[in-house]
Amino acid sequence: MSVPLNILFWVVVIPGTVILGLVACWIVRKVSALVQWRVGPPLCQPLYDIMKLMGKEILVPQDAQRTVFMAAPLVGLAGVLLLSMMLWRITVAQTAFIGDIIVAIYLMVLPSLALILGSSASGSPHAAIGTSREMKLVMGYELSLVLAFIVVIIKTGGQLDLATIAQQAPALSISGMLAFLVALLCVQAKLGFVPFDIAEAETEVAGGVLIEYSGALLAVWKVMHAVMLVALPLFLVTVFLGGFGTTGWSLVWGIGKYVLIVVLLILIKNTNPRVRIDQAMKFFWFYCGIALVAAIILATIGSYYGIGWL
Amino acid sequence: MSWKIWSLKKSPWVFHVNAGACNNCDIEIVNLLTPKFDVERLGIKLVGSPRHADALLVTGVGTRQAVPRLKEVYRQTAKPCVVFLVGACSCGTGIFHEGYHVEGPVDKIIREEDPNAIIAYVPGCPPKPEAMISGIVKALSAL
Numbered sequence: 001m002s003v004p005l006n007i008l009f010w011v012v013v014i015p016g017t018v019i020l021g022l023v024a025c026w027i028v029r030k031v032s033a034l035v036q037w038r039v040g041p042p043l044c045q046p047l048y049d050i051m052k053l054m055g056k057e058i059l060v061p062q063d064a065q066r067t068v069f070m071a072a073p074l075v076g077l078a079g080v081l082l083l084s085m086m087l088w089r090i091t092v093a094q095t096a097f098i099g100d101i102i103v104a105i106y107l108m109v110l111p112s113l114a115l116i117l118g119s120s121a122s123g124s125p126h127a128a129i130g131t132s133r134e135m136k137l138v139m140g141y142e143l144s145l146v147l148a149f150i151v152v153i154i155k156t157g158g159q160l161d162l163a164t165i166a167q168q169a170p171a172l173s174i175s176g177m178l179a180f181l182v183a184l185l186c187v188q189a190k191l192g193f194v195p196f197d198i199a200e201a202e203t204e205v206a207g208g209v210l211i212e213y214s215g216a217l218l219a220v221w222k223v224m225h226a227v228m229l230v231a232l233p234l235f236l237v238t239v240f241l242g243g244f245g246t247t248g249w250s251l252v253w254g255i256g257k258y259v260l261i262v263v264l265l266i267l268i269k270n271t272n273p274r275v276r277i278d279q280a281m282k283f284f285w286f287y288c289g290i291a292l293v294a295a296i297i298l299a300t301i302g303s304y305y306g307i308g309w310l
Numbered sequence: 311m312s313w314k315i316w317s318l319k320k321s322p323w324v325f326h327v328n329a330g331a332c333n334n335c336d337i338e339i340v341n342l343l344t345p346k347f348d349v350e351r352l353g354i355k356l357v358g359s360p361r362h363a364d365a366l367l368v369t370g371v372g373t374r375q376a377v378p379r380l381k382e383v384y385r386q387t388a389k390p391c392v393v394f395l396v397g398a399c400s401c402g403t404g405i406f407h408e409g410y411h412v413e414g415p416v417d418k419i420i421r422e423e424d425p426n427a428i429i430a431y432v433p434g435c436p437p438k439p440e441a442m443i444s445g446i447v448k449a450l451s452a453l
Contacts, residue, residue, distance in 0.1 A: 029350070038348040045353055048320035052364065055314030057388040059361055206358035214361035214388040 009092065017084045021226030022046040028229070028266055035270045046226065053219035061212050063123030072118025073213070073220035079110025080224055084231040086162075091234075091244045091254075096163035101149060104162065104235060108145075108190065111224055112138045115199075115209050122212035130208025133277050134199035137189055140284040141196075145186040147292040151179035152239055154299040166243030173309050175299040180240040182288045182295075184261065187232045188268055189280070191225070195272040196280055233261040318364055318390060319450045321353035325363035325387070329380045329416060331370030335397035335436040339367055342439045349443065360386045365446070368416050371399040371406045377413045381423045392428045392449055393420055396442060398435040428453070 025046040033040025060066055083104060090096050116134050119127040153159065155170040170176035189196035200208045210221060237244055237257045244254035275283070302310030326339055342349055343356055357363050360383045372380060384393070398404035400416040413419065420427045430449035432442050 033348070033350060036345050038345045039351045040348075041350050041353060045321065048317050048353060051313065051317035052321050055312075055317060056364075056390070059386065059388055202358035207362065210362075211359045212361060218362060 013085065013088055014081060017081065017088070017227055017230055018223060021223070021228075021230045022050070024229040024262060025226045027262060028269075031263065031266045032270050035267075046222075050219050050222055053214075053222065054216050056215040058215035058217055059212075061123055064212065065121040065123070068117055068121035069212075070217065072114045072121065073217050073224065075117070076111040076114030077220055077224045077227070079107050079114065080227045080231055083107040083110075084227055084234070087231060087234050087238060090162045090166060090238060092246055094163055096161040099160045100162050101153070101160055101165065101239070105146060105149065108232070108235070109138070109142065111228060112190065114224075115221075118213070119209035119211075124212045126205045126207070126211045127209060129205050130199045130201075130211070133205075134209055136277050137196060137199060137280060140281045141186040141189045144182050144284045144288040144292060145190075147289075147296065148179040148183040148186070149239065151175055151292065151295045151299050154296065154303055157303060162238055166238045169240070169242030171240040171242075173299075173302065175295040175302065175310060176240065178291050178295040178298075180236070182291055183236060183240065184264060185268075185288065186284070187236060187261075188265055189284075190232060191228055191265065193265060193269040195268065195275050197274060198277050198280060201274060229262070233258055233265070236261055314390070315453050319453065321355070322364045322392070322446065322450065323355045323357045323362055324365045324367050324394075325357055325360045325383075326367045327360075327369070327380060327383050329368055329370040329376040329400065330373035330411075331397065331399060335369040335399075338436040338439055338442070339369070339396065342442055347439050347443065352443075352446075354446070361388055363387055363391065365392045365394055367394045367396050368400050368420075369396050370416075371403045371409070371412050372414060372416045372419050373411045374413050375411075377419055380416070380419060384420060384423050384427075390428075392430060392453075393417075394430050394432060394442075394445065394449065396432045397437060398433055401431045401433045404435065 026041065026043055029045065030040040060069060086100060086104060086107070112134060116131050116138070119134070120131045152165060152170045155173065155176055156165050156168050159165050171180040192200055200210060205211070210218065213221060234244070237254065241257045244258070245251050298310045302308065326336070328336060341347065360366070366384065366387060368380065370376065395401050395416055399406060402415050403412055406412050417429050420429060428449070430445055432445035434441055437445075
């Protein structure tokens, strides 16, 4: 890429990611509507929602810890934007540093952490229930997610930088496939999609963690969620499915892989009822744990004896 | 028309307040969200918290027990917001007129809280979902 084009790319990449995220939000709502035999919202609906929330009054509860309450959405948005920037850098510029998969894992925790901080600062009992559920959920899926990435690291021969991992496709083996499926479910929980939307459960705790947010702060949460909808599937593509090309057929193939992951997430969302928090913990620690231990053993045997498909 | 009002018309999120209704209007409101009427294509979404809402769908006469809560919910709604009075009871107390438990028509209670509140009336016992959609469209085009 020539220098002016390169600079232009890095200028438009953040607004571009946000717009892509809003489109992904629309895809989620539209496909859900089609599954339920409805028409669904128009393409610009997520944009209208954000615009409307930006124009509304911001209410801060009397008991809230004001600074944390106002800063938490911005921290979450900053974390997830940084994650997407790292992924674009690996995808487009093919540059990475050793250990960036670990940095990415940390950045992926940041939105949930910001959500926990913001909602516990709001001083609302409903938000407190939501916070406690979100905390348990994070502890539940984070272990499985890290174990799934350890499978990838073993499969790729101890590589710790994403650009090298993205050259290979660990999901094309038994252990890699197991790890990919578990990581997909962890991403489902990270996005707060239906079987794991325990923290936001609108019918039980009336919005849970987000209950006290209004106006522009709620809009920032919505934008954060939209960007997560781009960054997390893109991360899965980079780690498990052999990355995203930038030219010709590899670009089309990369978009295909991204759409495949998003559609899988939407179908899981639309065909499952919400689970209780104890069921979610049991699922992630017990069932996913067994699958991942099996995957790690297979991957270790495979890399020791040089068997690619294990 | 400012961009705030324009975008409010494009995505009115509603919160459902029961101020002592017999549950008939509430069932019709739930009907509104079924695939047959599909109000999401107009950007209408039912939300769980009044702080997220742009419109309050109030059903019921406004009983003595419900009135303080109704006022609290109105204060918690982020402005600008619209109040929809759904059903004969909330429009003008209906068959419970001058009942011992009735605090007054809901519009009077809302006006006590905020004299400039935007209030739309959808009469009927219960109103049909089509009537509610028509009421929402009329109220939003009057903004």
